[in-house]
Every structure is written in structure tokens, then in C-alpha cells.
Amino acid sequence: MMWNPSKETREWYWEDERNNIRQVSEHRRYDNIDWISAMDDFQLNEKENNDCDNWISRNYCYTTPNYLDKDITPHPNNLYKSFEHVFECDHITIPEPLLGYHGYSKPDREGTSLNDALEKDIRHLKVDLNYSIEQFKRRKNIIAYKENIKMWARDWFLGGAFFDNNCESFYQTISCRINHARRYHKSIQIALDRYDIPYELWSLDSGCYSKLGLTNNIYERYQSKNIDTLLPKNHHDKIDDWVDRYMSEYP
Numbered sequence: 001m002m003w004n005p006s007k008e009t010r011e012w013y014w015e016d017e018r019n020n021i022r023q024v025s026e027h028r029r030y031d032n033i034d035w036i037s038a039m040d041d042f043q044l045n046e047k048e049n050n051d052c053d054n055w056i057s058r059n060y061c062y063t064t065p066n067y068l069d070k071d072i073t074p075h076p077n078n079l080y081k082s083f084e085h086v087f088e089c090d091h092i093t094i095p096e097p098l099l100g101y102h103g104y105s106k107p108d109r110e111g112t113s114l115n116d117a118l119e120k121d122i123r124h125l126k127v128d129l130n131y132s133i134e135q136f137k138r139r140k141n142i143i144a145y146k147e148n149i150k151m152w153a154r155d156w157f158l159g160g161a162f163f164d165n166n167c168e169s170f171y172q173t174i175s176c177r178i179n180h181a182r183r184y185h186k187s188i189q190i191a192l193d194r195y196d197i198p199y200e201l202w203s204l205d206s207g208c209y210s211k212l213g214l215t216n217n218i219y220e221r222y223q224s225k226n227i228d229t230l231l232p233k234n235h236h237d238k239i240d241d242w243v244d245r246y247m248s249e250y251p
């Protein structure tokens with residue numbers, strides 16, 4: 001899925017059950033979005049959120065066309081033939097599938113995790129690897145990492161999984177996922193080094209946005225804090241204790 005504000009489109013490419021590459025576009029206006037108030041709207045509950053003036057903060061931006069779900073191959077063999085469209089984008093936020101890393105277990109479940117796959121070069125997705133490597137070598141590749149782990153842990157407990165009504169089970173699930181996320185920036189470095197793809201490290205807490213090629217600085221770096229909340233509000237009073245426990249167990 002790709003956003004293209006200059007064309008005012010959102011596009012999807014996928015492989016159907018007959019191994020055909022398909023594509024669809026939707027049109028939306030981007031020139032009148034109040035981004036700061038949109039991020040504030042994300043913190044509202046679902047009912048209030050649906051009444052927001054900013055279309056991008058309503059559930060619209062999380063939805064996909066229905067026919068994608070009805071006629072899609074989850075582990076495609078030909079999707080790489082559409083990668084040229086992905087590499088036309090200025091910013092690629094999920095690069096791993098372009099190198100074939102796709103289709104792994106969540107870190108708290110049995111099976112190969114994304115980090116394991118990156119480190120051991122276990123690629124499930126068929127790609128034209130030489131083409132992707134060549135394209136990445138032409139780009140400026142940024143690996144983001146988090147310095148303030150305590151703040152990050154709080155965000156994970158707020159929105160890292162659905163609450164299963166078992167506090168200890170929930171704590172263990174989130175802790176495992178945080179540890180996986182903390183390890184990721186080292187794992188992706190191993191994968192990129194394997195293919196001699198250049199990259200730079202960038203701190204989510206102190207990095208300068210000009211390094212990302214952005215001309216405008218984001219003065220309120222944590223404006224988006226608490227916008228992705230899965231934990232029911234009646235359990236928010238437990239977060240500080242969970243965070244303190246996590247930091248003591250995994251400093």
C-alpha cells in the first residue's frame with residue numbers, strides 16, 4: 001500500500017489467487033489537512049473519532065477495499081513484479097518484504113521471528129533479490145532506534161496488543177514484544193551488511209529530521225503520543241507499575 005499526496009491517491013498492489021498482480025487506487029485531498037489536530041483526534045474514542053473533521057484521523061485510513069481480503073494470496077510468488085512502483089516512493093517505511101523477509105511468527109509465539117529471519121537470512125517471500133539490492137543501494141537508508149526505553153515501554157503497554165483480561169499474561173506478551181523491538185535495529189543492520197547496503201542510524205528521541213530529507217522540523221516530537229491505544233481505559237492505572245517492573249527486569 002502506498003500513499004501519494006502529490007497525486008492525491010492511495011494505492012494497493014496485490015497478487016490474487018490466480019497469481020495475477022492487481023492494482024487499485026483511491027483519491028483523497030491532502031491539501032487541507034490540519035496534521036496536529038488530526039493526531040489529537042487519534043486519541044479520542046472510536047465514537048468521537050468517527051465525527052472528526054479530519055478524514056485521515058477517522059477509521060478510513062485503517063481500512064482497505066473489501067475485495068483485497070476476498071481475493072488475495074498471503075504468500076505471493078509474483079508480487080515482486082510490482083516492486084518498481086514501491087521503489088518510486090520517496091519514503092519506504094516497511095522495507096523488509098522488498099528483500100524477501102515476510103511471513104513470520106510474532107515474537108511471543110512459536111516459530112521464526114522477523115529478527116531471527118534477518119539475522120539468519122531466512123527469506124519466505126520470492127523476490128528479484130539482485131534488483132532490490134541495487135535499488136536500496138541507490139537510496140538513503142535510515143535505521144531508527146529508540147533511546148528512551150521507559151517512554152517506549154509505556155507506549156507498548158498502551159498499544160502493543162489486545163488485553164486478554166489476564167494481567168500477567170498481558171505483561172509477559174508485551175515484554176516479549178518490547179524486547180523484540182529493541183533488538184530489531186541490530187538485526188536489520190546484520191541483514192543490510194550481508195548485502196553491502198549502506199545505511200545510517202537515527203534516534204527517534206534526539207535525531208535531526210533534516211537527516212531524513214525533511215525541510216520542516218517537527219517541534220513537538222511526541223505530538224503523536226498515546227494515539228494508538230488498545231488497552232481499555234479502566235486498566236490504564238496499571239501501566240506505571242508494568243513499566244517500572246519491565247525496566248527492573250530488562251534494564
